[in-house]
Amino acid sequence: MKSDLLSRRDLDFLLFEWLGIDELTKRERFADHSAETFSDVLDLCEELATHYFAPHNKRSDANEPTFDGSTVTVIPEVKEALDAFAAADLIGLSMDQRFGGSQLPMAVAQAGFAYFAAANVATSGYVMLTTANANLLTKFGTAEQIATFVTPMLSGRFSGTMALSETQAGSSLADILTRAEPQEDGSYRLFGSKMWISGAEHEMTDNIVNLVLAKIPGGPAGTKGISLFIVPKFLVGDDGSIGERNDVALAGLNHKMGQRGITNTVLNFGDGTHRPGGQPGAVGYLIGEPHRGITYMFHMMNEARLGVGMGAVALGYTGYLKSLEYARSRPQGRPATAKDPSTPQVPIIEHPDVKRMLLAQKAYVEGALALELYCGRLVDWQHSAESDDELQRSTDLLDILTPVGKSWPSQWCLEANSLAIQVHGGYGYTREYDVEQLYRDNRLNPIHEGTHGIQSLDLLGRKVIQRGGASLAELGRVIATTIAEANAAGGELTEPAAALTAAWSRLVSVTAGMFASGDIDAALANSVVYLEAFGHLVIAWIWLEQLCAAHGKTGDFYDGKRQAAQYFFRYELPKTGPQLDLLERLDHTTLEMRDAWF
């Protein structure tokens, strides 16, 4: 199948030639699989994404969900797509077989999922949330909770949401006000309001399983007093039947710039719209222990953050392919040195500046895709670690790469979408073409699941220094390994290997200097600059990895990899120079700025 969603050739290169993902089948967890089943899954995902998700992408953007005061209406193609997804057993793709999943490697599941995000990021949001919800419940829920809620999510009867934020508490979850009052039967009653809940309140599944953060009265202040609850839209009988309506009520829909096809809601819990069992409050079931909700949620959130990153990659990647196709087919202008107006116009791909815009997109989206798949394999190593040391090292590395895996694609694959518009010229700015929607859709990614600012504090204020700098050291170790391999190979790898060596060593010394200074305020005031420099270094390393994997191989595909890598090393990596200068001198400009001066 030839589609413009993703490049299967690139996926095969990254998964098999580079990451050697088939090696995972030697491990017990993945022993039932083979390179062939991995390949079949990708075929299936591409086919379903093409036939069920892509065709209504524009229509669901132009016809966002509506609320008439009682019912939310979503265009019917969305349900058809979700049903097809569930019928193909894709919700539990990476989940343990004991819970009904397929136990495929995360790297393969991610790659498969990227097809759906590229085809229709809004509709795929419903299944992404259901998957994340189900994964969390299998990890921390009871057997009964799993049977009651996870099993019907896997079959597509139920869907799931994550209800964290409140209007007054977005980035600052410590300030949520929703409360959960314990009942005599061991259940809870919830009262409060949640904001930005995607995938909530629709009629496409028999039930919606909301995972809700709330505070049990009397608990500690801040995040240490937050617990996690299952609050279904309908109560469920012991036999799995749909029972009474729970007191979960839609207060309103948010209207977004993009990703319009998925409901995004303000949800009220326990506002008296319904009275389950004749009592006030929304019935909730505690997950795990009280006051540990943030820990459970963060377990899910790391995977969700990589999921956001992969969503950004998918949007960037399909925009790149669409603009490439446009550039090949659109005649306009003539070479700079051949201005004779009587000669035919040439396809715009022949103009060097158009090649620059395509090459930049290629460098961004292929670099970012490779990073996400690398992180996916780290998750797989965690899930199948054969020693404590392997588990620790995978975890250290994944910890420090996660803020980059979330933020870098959110920034640079959005920039890729902007370049895709620019390649199209005026056409790209219209809804008659596809790329303007991708740009709108992708603009959400630097915001949700932790803004850029939050990611930068996570990186510099936590991940870099955790366990005595063990994560940073582990990343340094794998980078050094790549550089050694590149230097051994020589040839076209010498220049980028030298550039990465210099840049990484500078980052390490700048980082040490920032902490040695004791001027933590200035360090944190520049944390986003740090995140951006760090991210570019990580992607440079990922490109050097790809160069190693392509080394000695001939053909257009590998030449393209080499040229994109060269672009990244020459046009992008040098941007980190001024950023590191700024960090080195711990610039105080923003810190010293005063409200009254604006």
Add this chain to the structure above:
Amino acid sequence: MKSDLLSRRDLDFLLFEWLGIDELTKRERFADHSAETFSDVLDLCEELATHYFAPHNKRSDANEPTFDGSTVTVIPEVKEALDAFAAADLIGLSMDQRFGGSQLPMAVAQAGFAYFAAANVATSGYVMLTTANANLLTKFGTAEQIATFVTPMLSGRFSGTMALSETQAGSSLADILTRAEPQEDGSYRLFGSKMWISGAEHEMTDNIVNLVLAKIPGGPAGTKGISLFIVPKFLVGDDGSIGERNDVALAGLNHKMGQRGITNTVLNFGDGTHRPGGQPGAVGYLIGEPHRGITYMFHMMNEARLGVGMGAVALGYTGYLKSLEYARSRPQGRPATAKDPSTPQVPIIEHPDVKRMLLAQKAYVEGALALELYCGRLVDWQHSAESDDELQRSTDLLDILTPVGKSWPSQWCLEANSLAIQVHGGYGYTREYDVEQLYRDNRLNPIHEGTHGIQSLDLLGRKVIQRGGASLAELGRVIATTIAEANAAGGELTEPAAALTAAWSRLVSVTAGMFASGDIDAALANSVVYLEAFGHLVIAWIWLEQLCAAHGKTGDFYDGKRQAAQYFFRYELPKTGPQLDLLERLDHTTLEMRDAWF
């Protein structure tokens, strides 16, 4: 009046304290005016923009023009706004008094117009096009053409458009196909189709004056065979009465990501929908001489490009002010060093990273506004030059600054809008707030009136080398003057003056090296990198100019200027280092990329 459209304090600083715009009243052209009339015009513009343009900005975005096959419907508030604008005599604000204009300085007219663009860029597009159209006609039209078409445009009875592009000819105007056949009575009949025509086909004015590029059969190939015609929607009688319908027919509306409130059309000329005088073809009247259409249009286009730049500034500026207001009123989180969750949340403006995002916006939008007003004053100097030398120098400088004045705000004030969204968090991504629309609206600006790529070729391939490098030399001279003033002042001006000295001298030597190399293909392949580096240098110089104007003055406003300048010099100007490195070695990466490698 306190509005969030623009900062009047900043406008007053730039126009009066920095540019000394009241000095212009000593010149004959502006002798009827005073600082007071300038100020009154700004008051009037702010008031009309606030009362007639801002209130329907969201509504016209959500209810774009519709076409039922015969009539285009635009929400009624648009006509009310256009009528109010015309009734206040604003269309001819900078036009000669002999044509019915107010003959105000361009710098003042631009500043006034920026209020309308900030309030509602789509609705203000109608009047901007009418103004540009009328200005072109007064310059190149006959007395009769001016009387017939310009006078009713000034009063608001007629409106104007610019019809250049065709579906197959956007950036490459040489390839237009619309033909104009001469008639015995001296008029022409036009046949062809035009694309991307904003402000065409609506019922809000009695007539629409389309300025249309077309080829007279038998003329030279390419741009040298293009002529310019007036093609009104309705023919106009000798007494100014509206006559027969001309054969200008709407083929369809384009549906854009932003700027949705203004019609954007495909227009057919002479397709037989109407038969004026019983004959086929759209009646057109030649402007000036045959085959000189591109020259006339380019005269208008330079002002239009600065107009696009100012539109981008206006959108960036109002987004900055809206995000500033939000940051001051939104409590969220606590200082990094005070995590006690029982303390109240602080307004987000107290977080250093939010200050960074606000300071970046301030540095972008105030720098870009200052550049546009500086260019406006150059136009005023051209219009009132007291010597050939002054005229030549103003022209040289304006020529080289125009591609920057068009592209820099289009890039960086769009980035400001993205930061305004980011400051708002999730709210910024919703249509319930204002900033997402600004971001969508602003994304057009790097495309129309010559894309970034076109601007970069204009800069490097034409403006830098024209007249033996006279434009570049003149810019170097004024920059050196600023640096000398800064060095004489000393203090906080020393560091930025030194940075600019070094960066400018490097740009000059890199530019010389690029041309000396003879490798013009590689130079032009990196023209966008050149444009970006050049633009940042120009804005750094503009910030140094502002620092000079603020020197020795005390108070929050001036401290804010100093801090924003410091931000630009420390966080932005250093970005030019790697760009100049790349240009210096004339990188071939994009040039060598091949279609088959993508």
